[in-house]
Amino acid sequence: MPRDFLIIGGGVVGMAVAYGLARRGRRVTVLDEHDGSLRASRGNAGLVWVQGKGLGMPRYAELSLQSSEAWPAFAEELTARTGVELEYERRGGVDLCFDAAEAEARQEEYCALYATTPALAAMRWAYLDREALREHLPGLGEAVHGGTFSPWDGQCNPLYLLRALYAACHSLGVDYRPASPVDGVEATASGFTAHTPKGDVAAPRVILAAGLGARRLAPPLGLCGEVHPLRGQILVTERLPQSGRLPSPQIRQTASGGYLIGDVLENAGFDTGVTLETLHQLGRRAVAVYPDLAKARLVRSWGALRVMTPDGSPVYEASRTCPGAYNLSCHSGITLAAFHAEELAEAIDSDCLASLYGDFSGARFDVQATG
Template sequence: MTDSHFVLRLTLVVSFLGALPLSRDTLTTDFLIIGGGVIGLSIAYELSGHGNRVVLIDKGEVGREASWAGAGLLPPANQQHAWEPTEQLRGLSHHLFPLWSQQLQAETGLDNEFEITGGLYLARDPGEAASLRMACLQYEEEGVEVVRLDGQQVAQQFPHVQAGDAILAACFLPGEAVVRNPRHLRALEMGCRRRGVEIFPQTEIKRWSFDDDRLTAVETETGKFAAQAVCIAAGAWSQVLADRLLDQEHFSGRIQRPEIEPIRGQLVLLDAGKRFFMAPINEGIRYIVPRRDGHVLVGATVEEAGFDKSTTPEAVDDLDRFARQLVPQLATAKHVRAWAGLRPASVDRIPYLGKLPHLANVYLAAGHFRSGLHLSPATAVVMAQLMSGQEPEVDLTPFRVNRA
């Protein structure tokens, strides 16, 4: 047998064994991450990068929920001028994203298409114009570069945008970036595996085992997992998991619970054939994001629809019409498809980052709403520090789970 044939047969055997259910009673590790979206994968990637043993489980496929469904917009921030913790978290992520993108490509060979493109912001409604002006003031206070524009300047500098005299406020943020989130998720998953993270998709939790205030084991259909520390990072499903975890007689009546609800966002994908503009266009809650290959992503709705991920004809038509009217060159673009994702939103729209009350070794990283992808590198860093017993470089008091 040649060496190449031996390697091929060995690879097939390893692949086959990797697909089998767990035969061991308990898999013991340093850290267990529950949830395989961008937050969970990022935390696993960061922890494993410091030599820790990490296991990640997900009830479905890894990276296929809200993290995959979003647009990949990365608004600008300024880490040096950030003084308030939420600003510091944004600033840290803004600093880390290009570094992580380069590192992931070096480790995996996958390009997540991170680009600093700038972002155009428009308002044609009086209420949205007032909100945009306030946002510009906040950006400037944080040391972020803001270029204010009038309607004529928009027409001159962005000729593909046809809004006429309807523009009441506009600005350009040169520091805004984009990433192609499905590719970023693939790179994160591969990066985790290369760093030794054991990933188990299609692994749903059935029950929990405790020793006083410590979670000693997570039981699934395929086996048990035990870890020194456990982090719930399951996006919109984190509330369900936290409730199940805390709905134990052991904790009855003692727990202040986090509150996370799913917020549906519908999106449309068009194919323009080639990219003819660089900067995403933002208006209110909607946006138009060009990709390198000529695809254009149009989003998004903000709907309280429970865990319903279906699309509606009305929303799809509205998004399609919005893009083609604002950018007439998209009039002949092919409609590729539409989909929806469920954003995990806390009541105050600030993520939960911290330890679950009354539990010694269980943490929560969820509730990022529309900023999960954007805040994922910084969330990973501060959660890895917290779970490892270090002082997080961002004060997590505003993000504490029992802040209500």
């Protein structure tokens, strides 16, 4: 059956957009790689996080806020369609500060960012000292100086999100093809043809949502391939009784009770491994934050590569040289999933990406791309 869209990449970005397009009645094929491929969507921390997003690009802060507002309905709809609980909650979150200088710098950054545009005036946040934080983070250690609290922040189980997106897409007729790595995409008279070892797949429009795969696939279509890997490592404890502690980028307790400890940024090329040195640091910091974790058993760890653009903000762009080709690269695919499934999918469907989200074009990096 002829398809309207070909999406390359079946991570959380590609699947959220596939879901959004399929809900609008579009026929979509998704081509994805293998289980062993680089997949940020399967190694992330699961935060639906707003505070601090968009430093240097207030529009990105606006989209994060917008997506956080859309998340409750998005999660509810996905669960209703698929029966998959996303373990989503939005009780607020805290980004910790470990000394006075960090606390002061953070507050200055937030004051400047949230005064930038009228839309950001809706953003609520507050700096709380250690004593005040203990109401949200019982048992907080003396090593923590304080932290920024925002009621917009939340968390989910990112693997359940992905599973729900696959199931919802399947029920809407999306043709998801795993183990179909795309060697290249060619512009043709009638649209685009993707070449895979299993054969060619064609559609009038193509969306690259290939994570780090954009480096190779995007430039030939006049799109921006400026993404690089930035490794994170995550350490997980055994399941412990629920503490009621709000999530933070440094540590969060999941719905099943385990603590997920992370928030490191490492330039390690394409190495997805873990290192004892970093895991040791993570463990030490977790105990400094919550001393009662000193005796917690550690059950697993992993490394995963972030999909980073040069300025850390998303790239959403339509090709000027190959009309009908789009590129989506972003580091906040969980947070932005609700936005991707709704407004972003709509903008692509109506071919308004460049006019509505021109600020996010890769042209801002001044490379030979896009528009």
